[in-house]
Every structure is written in C-alpha cells, then in structure tokens.
Amino acid sequence: MVGTVFVFISLFIVIFGISYLHFSTRNKERLALIEKGAEASIFVKGKREKTAPVWKVLVLNLALLLMGIGAGIMIGGILGTNLNVDWEIAMPGSIFLMAGTGLLIGFFLTKKLDKEDLN
Numbered sequence: 001m002v003g004t005v006f007v008f009i010s011l012f013i014v015i016f017g018i019s020y021l022h023f024s025t026r027n028k029e030r031l032a033l034i035e036k037g038a039e040a041s042i043f044v045k046g047k048r049e050k051t052a053p054v055w056k057v058l059v060l061n062l063a064l065l066l067m068g069i070g071a072g073i074m075i076g077g078i079l080g081t082n083l084n085v086d087w088e089i090a091m092p093g094s095i096f097l098m099a100g101t102g103l104l105i106g107f108f109l110t111k112k113l114d115k116e117d118l119n
Contacts, residue, residue, distance in 0.1 A: 052113045060113070061106040068102025069095055 030043060072095035079090035 052110065056113065057110050060109060061103065064102040064106040064109075065099055066102075068098040068100070071102075072096070072098030 033042070073091070075098060076087075076091035076094035079085040079094060080087045
C-alpha cells in the first residue's frame with residue numbers, strides 16, 4: 001500500500017517538475033529575446049507556418065495505428081496456428097511490430113500531408 005502511494009506521489013512530483021522547468025525556461029528565453037529587441041512574431045509559430053490541421057493528423061495516425069494492431073492480431077493468429085509459434089511470442093511481437101509499422105507509415109503520410117498543404 002505504501003509503495004503505490006509513493007509511486008503516485010513520485011509521478012506527480014516528476015510531472016510537476018518537468019512542466020515547471022519547461023515553462024520557467026521558456027519564460028526566461030522570451031524575456032532575454034525581448035530585452036535584445038527581437039520581434040514578438042517569433043513566439044507565434046502557428047500563424048507564421050502553415051501546417052496540416054491537427055484533427056487530420058490525429059485521425060490519420062489513429063486509423064493507421066488501429067489498422068496495424070488489427071493486422072498484428074491476424075498475423076499473430078496465423079503464426080500461432082499454422083507455423084506453431086508460441087502464442088506468448090507470436091501475438092505481442094506481431095502486434096507491436098505492425099502497430100509500429102502503422103505509426104511509421106502515418107509519420108511519412110503526415111509529412112506528405114504537410115507538403116500538400118503548403119502548396
């Protein structure tokens with residue numbers, strides 16, 4: 001019981017520490033740039049750079065991830081029944097392999113989608 005409480009408290013402290021460090025460092029960098037006379041337009045990335053909408057990227061990657069998991073289950077079943085590979089090895093291995101492949105394909109399609117939106 002004490003171990004789980006310790007884990008959750010440690011997790012909270014780590015998340016708080018990382019977020020505090022991120023925001024305080026970002027604030028210090030911005031103040032230093034403002035003191036040197038840099039323009040404020042460098043802080044706004046979304047308005048300056050045209051990128052694909054977030055919902056398109058999210059839907060694309062989620063769809064490819066789920067398709068990869070489904071294909072991994074099918075391949076794991078084929079490996080387990082037809083090729084007599086242990087189920088404990090075939091299923092997780094094929095699921096992770098195909099899910100990773102789906103996310104990699106999603107990465108390349110997202111890059112292509114960004115290039116199309118720029119033109």
